[in-house]
Amino acid sequence: MARDGGSRLTAVCFLASYIWLSCSLQRHSLIDQPRLSSFLLLFISGAAAFGASLFSKWLPGADGRFDSEAALKGMQSSIPHRPRRFYVPCIILLIVFRLEIVHTVVQDFQCSVEGIEAFLPVLLAAHEFFSHRTPPVVSDEPEDMWGDPLEDFKEWLISSPITLLFSTVLFSYGVFMLGDLTPRSTYFCSTLMNKSSYTVLMQCLGVLIDAIILVMLWRVLSWARTTRSRLRTLGGILILASIGVSALWLETRISRHREIIGHHPFKGIGSLYLFDVFSTGLLVSTLIISTVLWACDSTMLEPTAIATFTSGMMGSIQNVLLIGTYLQPTFGPPLTVLSVISAGFIMFTYANNMRWIVVFKRVFLMGLLISIIFASGIVALVKHKLVERHPVDDLVYRNRVEADRWLRHASISTTLKLAVAEYKDRHNGRDPPPNFDKWFEYARKQNSVVIDRFDQIEKDLLPFWGMTPQQIHNGFERLKGLPDIGIITIANGKASRNRPTDGDQETVLESLLWLITPFAEHLPDMSVAINMNERPRILVPWDDIHRLTMAGSQSRFQLLPNRLRTRREDVTISVESNPMDTPKATYVSAKKFRQLEALACPPGSAARGGVQWDVRDFCASCVKPHSKGQFLEDWEMFLDPCHQPDIFNLHDFHTTPHLGDLHQDLLPLFSRSKTDSFSDIIMPMHDIWAFLETEWTSFDKKKDIVVWQESIREVGVVTPQSLVGGQRNRLAHLVNNASAADEVSMLLGVQSDGKTKFQYEKTPTQGANGPLPFECGFTNADHPTNTLLKAQPCEDANCQLVHQEFGFKELRKVLDHRYVLLVDGADGGPHHFLPALRSNSVPVLSSIFREWYTERLLPWVHFVPIDPRYHALHSTMAYFIGLKNRGTINGRSQITTARLEDARWIADEGRKWANKAIRKEDMAVYMFRLLLEWGRVINEDRDNLGFKLPE
Template identity: 85%
Template sequence: MARDGGSRLTAVCFLASYIWLSCSLQRHSLIDQPRLSSFLLLFISGAAAFAASLFSKWLPGADGRFDSEAVLKGMQSSMPHRPRRFYLPCIIFLIVFRLEIIHTVINDFQCTTEGIEAFLPVLLAAHEFFSHRTPPVVSDEPEDMWGDPLEDFKNWLLSSPITLLFSTVLFSYGVFMLGDLTPRSTYFCSTLINKSSYTVLMQWLGVFIDAVVLIMLWRVLSWARTTKSRLRTLGGILILASIGVSALWLSTRISRHHDIIGHHPFKGVGSLYFFDVFSTGLLVSTLIISTALWACDATVLEPTAIATFTSGMMGSIQNVLLIGTYLQPSSGPTLAALSIISVGFIMFTYTNDMRWIVVFKRVFLMALLICIILTSVIFAVAKHKMVDRHPVDDLVYKNRVEADRWLRHASVSTTLKLAVAEYKDRHNGRDPPPNFDKWFEYARKHNSVVIDRFDQMEKDLRPFWGMTPQQIQNGFEKLKGLPDIGIITIANGKASHNRPKDIYAEAVLEETIWIIMPFAEHLPDMSIAINMKERPRILVPWDDVHRLTMAGSQSRFQLLPNRLRPRRGDDSALPESNLMDASRALPGSAAQPYVSAKKFRQLEALACPPGSAARGGVQWDVRDFCTSCVKPHSQGQFLEDWEMFLDPCHQPDIFNLHDFHTTPHLDDLHQDLLPLFSRSKTDSFSDIIIPINNIWAFLEVEMTLFDKKKDIVVWQAPARESRAETRQSLVGGHRHRLVHLVNNASAADEVTMLLGVQADGKTKFQYEQTPTKVANGPLPFEFSFTNSEPCEDANCQLLQREFGFEEARKALDYRYVMLTDSADGGPAHLLPTLRSNSVPVLSSIFREWYTERLLPWVHFVPVDLRYHALHSTMAYFVGLKNRGPINDRPQLTTARLEDARWIAEQGRKWADKAIRGEDMAVYMFRLLLEWGRIISEDRDDLGFKLPE
């Protein structure tokens, strides 16, 4: 590498842009439109190269490297071979072809082998080895026939292309080793719908094409006389390649024009995409231009090797920091990979005569790597220790204390006077709604233990205070005429509904009116729109919700002068409803709303606040486990904070791991805040949760004692549950991943388990990597799909071949019942299990009216949607002792049946105390009182006041 300041600046730009891209590309909306994104990025890069050529006099090589024929002849020995004429069209074709390979590989990314790209420097070193030319040594001094043999051998060793190739292989293999240390996602590679061998072959072909393109481009640009000509040549290549990609993109759209559905211009999606294109385009332009200039000044191998080494060191340091956790339970492979990368790269710097590495001298880098290795060894020794107490012990105790605290906070008020004071204290001085005394009397009469805490209700209603009653009414009118919307009207103390034609919808509305009738006389006149579908439907961007929430806060209204407050009846601030065009339909289904899974995930990302991980884009890397996604809500391997887990905005990987996110949305979807009441929702949605369609959950269940139930963890679900399957949901959906993990795990799959070991005369615990098939053996899992009808459609047949079907069984006969959400977007049916003396093992992303009343590790056992702690969690309760060996040794972990029995009993007692039918009615009464005030024209003056 050249030592001048300009070349170092080029190297710094290269390294900075490479690191930035490496850290940011996992979450991007660009991947949803790969060909369009490729075209735009290439075009921006080509335009940037042409723009940079205008300022080439400030860049390295501006004065030209061929000042005379003599200089040219003297430099030819160190330059690459002269390029051929066919190089330029060949480079353009290979760039377009390479991008198509990337598109193919990403479609089955879970089947790829991590680290193959690390061997790109090896291919470039092999090219140098086979094209090596020894420069003639011209000297006036006579040859010393009695030179030092050791010195001669040392000089030969450092300058030999064999040594260069060996050192490159060494550190590239070290980087490749990191792939085996990276935890894998449970997103699986199916043997039926995926072609893993073909995907890996495409990876190798892509790396080979990368090497060919880099070498040919290096030759073309190196023989250009000035930096200006190089940049213009590079810009022309990139522009022509972008034209080739655009031709493919247009032909694909034309050939599939009848399939392009669900691409309604939702607000915010386009701006998010083009922001990603622009920001990424600048980074890619910087990377390509700096790589080209650096390679021309040195060799193409140097920037590639440094990029590979940088990736390896970043990955190694991340792995070292995880030593001692469930993600890196063993320190040996991590330290070995770090050492191999360091030793191999130092050898490479000597054999390639690199005295400077970007801005560091070679000696300084060597000292730094030695310090990193020594520090890592000390850190690994200090962190590698056993755990004296099982983490679940602490979680059960801590949440037991939290449950008592929650109940005290939820039932502070014992009199109406205290209830009013508590309400005003929690609502910034706002009075309770009218007839609050009637609600309080109703709640006390029905022995409600929750009097003061309705956090979910308040969160749902808060944005509507930022809208005028007329705006809310306009929104209701828009909902009123839509299909699958039930209307309940309360007038003159009586409730009625709009008599829908669907029998199921009519039954739900009848049940809801049956709940309302006992207190209807105390409610103001109103009409409410109820969502008859399982899925929520109000998906408003975070910016709009935040604006309305701030506008509706009591403190802001107190600060605003009257002339600035929204006028009643003024609906100018209400945007036009951004309703899905109902004419866009599934093939063969007239007037059926449809939003593609990709577009749906983009809309969900817009519902997250700026700066959150998910707002930056959905994570497309479905192969690797997202460590940063689970850390905020977990204690080690185990799920700790259930409330935070239900918030998807810090975990962008979750949008690929649930059927709700990976299947099309087949119901009307709205991006404006409309007053729609739904049974359940995820945190991305702005529907108002209402307790409906839960009457069946309060029917009597057969009460069998916990000890008399079978010691088995059971899960079953109908195979035909989903209305629409996609390629992604079949291998990434929450139900399919669960069954695959337990029944279809391959020999290469591994999980981390917290296992008991004997140390110092007592049982301690440590995390160990365990083959998934071995981990499944001792645990009494019985997970399966059921199907009572013959399989006729392709999806059903595929599920049968992949997983098989079993007969339905009575889940409540078992001690542990695994509960997951339905494929259609409905929440798990938790209440029957909660009331049955079985332990609910819950993995869900939905909230219902009672969700805030349940605490993990007290009323149910929580399991992260990624299932990475499923084996360790269930091993704690069912035990591993006398169940067979794991990792070639008998296990010592005894069953904690007392904790499982306690959770089953606590869940049943709490359900009978706080999630009864009466509690459902108390929630409904309070909700409708609050809503009645919000939609009233004089709501700012309405409120309940205690008599003097």
């Protein structure tokens, strides 16, 4: 590379933009509209190239190589052969075709092979090898006829094109090896829906096309006489390519004009997308322009090789720092990959005669790489050690202490006076609502152990304090006219309901009336709108919720200015349907739904930057904030999706269309459950059968099996993405259909110094499934907990698709087993969680939803938490069930003994706590408190309302 300051600045710009893009490209809203995004990025880059040409005299190589004396004398050996006339149109067509290949690969990214792109420098080196021209040696020194043969051989070896090709292959293969060290997501490649071999073939073809584009572009631009002409030629190529991509985009839009696509102007989506387009366009423009300027002074191989080497070093150093964790259990492969990449690239710098690498001298870089390898070896020796104590031991103990602390804080008040004082303490001096004494008396009469802690109610209602009662009433009037809305009215101390046409909805409303009637006389007059759908429906952008919450948090409850009173009316998206079909259904595509969820996250959060499109690789940074090693530690943090953008691709709730109206305004809608992105008000809406007293089999008499069953009737809509990414389908695949290449990381016991210690090991998934007694799958019955029902015919398309992919399992009595794995449905949490909690079984819960009782349950005390990524499923169940005498894993017998005492304790604690704090009486106490608080929020004189103790 040239040593002048301008060339170094070009290299710095190239490397900085490349690293920035590499680190930020995994999360972008651009991937949801690939052709439009490609068009805009190409157009912005072309325009930037034209703009840069106006300032070309300040850019490196402004005079052009043809203006130099050496070039005029024919002494410049790096000029390629003169390009053909058809090169420019070929480049444009190949760019368009290459982008189509990218879109194809991304659609089935879980089937792709990581690291294939690392062989791009090999193709460029091969091109140089076969088109190599020996440069004339110009020297003022007389030729030494009796030179040292050893020195001559050394000089030939270093400058030989064979050495250049070999060194490129070496470090490129090292970068490719990184793919074997990257943990894979449980998002799987379906043999039914995906074409794995076709995706890999497209990857290889794409790398070949990349090499052709770069070589042809290098030839065209190298023969441009000045930097200005190079940039203008580049700008013209990029803009013409953008026009080609836009033609494909328009054709797609026209061909799909009858399909269900989201044209609804949801707030915030456009601005989020435009920000991503312009910020990414700036980076891409910088990368392309700096690459061209650098390559015209050398070859395309140099910047490509340095980019590949940089990616490899970043990945290798990250792997070394993870040695000893579940992500990198062993130290051998990371150190090997690091050494291969370093050795290959050092050899490459000599073979390519690179005395400077960006801003570093070659000798300095060599010393730096040797130091990194040496330091990595020390880190590996320090970090690769056995785990003295199983992490679950600590989690169970710490949460046991936390459960006692939570109960003490939730039941401080033993008298009304203490309850009022505690309420004011928790609510910044605000008095309790009117009739608080009646609620307290009712709660004591029902033997409620939770008197003071109703954080969920406070969190749900706080934003409504930032609205006027009239605004809330207007919102209720809007809800009344929507489908699937139940209305409970309380007037003159009596509760009544509307009469929906659906029988199931009528049953739910009747149950709510039964719950409310005993205390209705103490409630103020009100009408509440109840969401009869499973899914929540109020998805307000974070900025709006934050403003309302801040206003509601003011001690004097100062309301927001009138500018927030008038909101744009929600417009639902209608399905394009046959004119004879009435009424039209509402619909929000899964893609747009995920964008709206990202907007519900605070600025600066990981999910706000965009949903992570890389479904193939495990997102370690997404799970780190709420995990202790491999195991889920912080349940409250886990329920917040904003730090884990990958979860939006790993759950049916996010990967299937929202078949209902969705609102971005804060409306007073009560729902059964919600995720943290939503602003619905949680209301207890459980079937009474969940609280029925039953004589359950004792824990010791139950079968030592982990069971999960899902009725095919509860699967709902199946999309190509949900089939391979939905939480239930991934679980069924992981346990039953894992391929020979699938791996999991397990914490296994080893004998050391006469003690049992633990270490993480990579284990074939099939081998990990063998010793563990999993019985998981779909059943062809109406409900998995009802064993009296016969199998039903599987006729609809969704059922047949699931059946072909996973098959059906034999129907089992789920609650007769020790470990009941509870997984969310498509629209809400598992319905039979409460029966499982009371059944003397261990509830193994994997859920992203909050319900009214969620804040009362503690992980590792009342249930065993499982992250829906399932990366810790095998290690967690091995802790409780044990692996001793259950077969071999990784070719050896295991010594991990079962922790039955912990499992029995969790099953017992969950049952006792459910019978103490999650009874139907507790549900009524929660409902009474909720409606009492809500009655004050909607009262015009709410600032002056409050319960005060008599003098």
